[in-house]
Amino acid sequence: MFLDLDEPISLYRARERGIWCINHAGPWMFQRRRGQLMFRADDEADHMVHGVALDTHVDGLPESIWFRWSWELIVTGILGLLYPVAWPVGRELYRYHTRMVEARRLATPPIVAMTWTATFLAALFTVFMLGMHDAMFGAGAGFGRMYVMPWLLAQIAGIFWWAGMYGRLEGWLAIPGSTEFWPKEPDQLPGAANFDPIPARPMRPEAPGGERRPPQARRRH
Secondary structure: OOOOOOOOOOOOOHHHHHHHHHHOOOOOHHHHHHHHHHHHHHHHHHHHHHOOOOOOOOOOOOOOHHHOOOHHHHHHHHHHHHOOOHHHHHHHHHHHHHHHHHOOOOOOOOHHHHHHHHHHHHHHHHHHHHHOHHHHHOOOOOHHHHHHHHHHHHHHHHHHHHHHHHHHHOOHHHOOOOOOOOOOOOOOOOOOOOOOOOOOOOOOOOOOOOOOOOOOOOOOO
16 A cells, blocks of 8 residues: 555656655655656656666665665554555545646646645544534543544545645645646647748739730821
């Protein structure tokens, strides 16, 4: 389910996004690996399309997160336990947004819209649980009300949070328009002006006739 945590999902405009991932990786080695893999994918595309020489050895490519023991793996495990439903569903929602980008229906995945949706749902569910505090957390409340229902509500809000988080992790903030609420694909520019010469009016053909002579001067008497 999470085996491709440190591998890019979408390779659309990979080089720009890969640069952003590496520059903003910080201590997260899986982000550095993601950016390097985007570079490799972009080089392979240039090789296939333009015949550019391909370097199969990417310098400084870290190992996958699953092959190195680090605190990143601990954080990943904790998030996987907290969001076992929201994480994979949010990932698929992000994948759907990338397909819309590739189809020119969106400029970038809607990171801001997903983040604000998750924030709104989390606030709404918090107010709901506070209003139902006695029923959910009272003395007679069972295990389902006290733990299962808040966990389910967290999964619903977490779906949109993970969809927006994947947009950040995949470097879409490097693309113009990514900070808009719903980044639509910009309208196409009007076509270039037609500079072809205006066709001239057809010339009227001359009437057939014999040899034409200049008119003679009139004689004076």
